[in-house]
Amino acid sequence: MNATAAEAADSLFRYVLRLGDLGLVLGQRLGEWVGHAPALEEDLGLANVALDLIGQARLLLAYAGELEGRDRGEDEIAFLREQSEYLNPTLVEQPNGDFGQTIVRQVLIGAFQLEFFERLANSADERLAAIAGKAVKECRYHLRYSSDWLVRLGDGTPESHARVQSALERLWPYTTELFAEDDLDREMADCGIAPRLAEVRAAWSARIDAVLAEATLDRPRDRPYQWFGKRGEHSEHLGYILADMQYLQRAHSGARW
Amino acid sequence: MDDKRQWPLYEVFIRARGGLDHKHVGSLHATDARMAIDHARDLYTRRQEGVSIWVVRSTDITASDPGEAEALFEPARDKIYRHPTFYDIPDEVKTL
Numbered sequence: 001m002n003a004t005a006a007e008a009a010d011s012l013f014r015y016v017l018r019l020g021d022l023g024l025v026l027g028q029r030l031g032e033w034v035g036h037a038p039a040l041e042e043d044l045g046l047a048n049v050a051l052d053l054i055g056q057a058r059l060l061l062a063y064a065g066e067l068e069g070r071d072r073g074e075d076e077i078a079f080l081r082e083q084s085e086y087l088n089p090t091l092v093e094q095p096n097g098d099f100g101q102t103i104v105r106q107v108l109i110g111a112f113q114l115e116f117f118e119r120l121a122n123s124a125d126e127r128l129a130a131i132a133g134k135a136v137k138e139c140r141y142h143l144r145y146s147s148d149w150l151v152r153l154g155d156g157t158p159e160s161h162a163r164v165q166s167a168l169e170r171l172w173p174y175t176t177e178l179f180a181e182d183d184l185d186r187e188m189a190d191c192g193i194a195p196r197l198a199e200v201r202a203a204w205s206a207r208i209d210a211v212l213a214e215a216t217l218d219r220p221r222d223r224p225y226q227w228f229g230k231r232g233e234h235s236e237h238l239g240y241i242l243a244d245m246q247y248l249q250r251a252h253s254g255a256r257w
Numbered sequence: 258m259d260d261k262r263q264w265p266l267y268e269v270f271i272r273a274r275g276g277l278d279h280k281h282v283g284s285l286h287a288t289d290a291r292m293a294i295d296h297a298r299d300l301y302t303r304r305q306e307g308v309s310i311w312v313v314r315s316t317d318i319t320a321s322d323p324g325e326a327e328a329l330f331e332p333a334r335d336k337i338y339r340h341p342t343f344y345d346i347p348d349e350v351k352t353l
Binding site: 039040041044045048141144145148152 | 264285286287288291292295296298299300303
């Protein structure tokens with residue numbers, strides 16, 4: 001492999017990690033609800049979303065392992081990296097908070113995933129296009145589930161309204177990162193592998209406005225952002241997730257079901 | 258359902274595949290019919306059990322009274338001629 005090809009492969013590897021880590025970390029977060037959701041039915045609902053996300057992460061991380069060419073499988077990549085090697089956006093590692101905060105986070109990221117995967121399904125990279133084609137159906141249901149809940153809570157009691165509005169204010173700044181195009185995003189878009197984030201943002205924004213209006217919630221103002229989880233610079237929360245998630249593989253190396 | 262802390266109960270019916278009837282599979286709690294469909298999807302179709310879901314409020318189902326079972330069902334017991342077992346079934350007919 002010549003130098004240029006090796007660089008291109010490394011770029012794609014890092015880009016696929018971003019996508020895979022988003023699903024992995026968010027799936028792990030949602031999994032924390034199992035046994036703790038407000039109703040048994042929501043327990044299963046959130047767990048189903050989590051399992052879809054972990055499934056997406058498995059496909060993506062296995063692909064990343066092949067691109068990297070160092071013979072690392074999906075488990076090694078998922079469980080044996082250091083914090084700074086995780087490239088998920090900072091939004092998905094934010095704590096679950098109450099059920100309303102989880103729902104707000106889920107709407108914000110779910111609308112992004114849906115718009116993103118719909119476009120990634122036309123990727124020049126056939127493998128990513130296939131994974132996106134599968135994921136888009138799952139994400140469509142995830143967004144239906146979370147936005148239905150956001151409407152119920154936002155347009156519910158004064159307390160539920162206040163709680164989701166405050167969660168929205170708290171989580172909103174993290175959405176900026178999703179659309180802040182950096183060199184890697186640009187490189188991937190230039191060669192037709194990834195969609196343009198500006199285009200995804202416009203579609204995301206329209207979706208969010210529609211659901212917020214129905215939920216009688218106010219869209220927070222954009223603020224200057226300072227989070228770059230997708231470059232490996234994380235908030236303080238990711239370390240705790242990883243400690244929980246990696247314990248088994250580190251204590252019992254190579255453990256399988 | 259005056260108690261708002263307890264969500265209403267819904268009965269769930271699933272069609273396993275095209276051409277079959279919807280069959281009762283269980284019940285669940287939900288605040289409204291749309292949420293009941295979502296919950297039914299998450300609870301009862303996780304293993305590809307269905308292609309269509311019906312939900313109905315449990316309180317909207319009128320059930321026969323078990324105390325009247327004798328009057329309702331016993332009279333049919335001695336009328337075996339109502340079963341189509343007195344016909345010769347052609348060999349070509351696989352299922353009936």
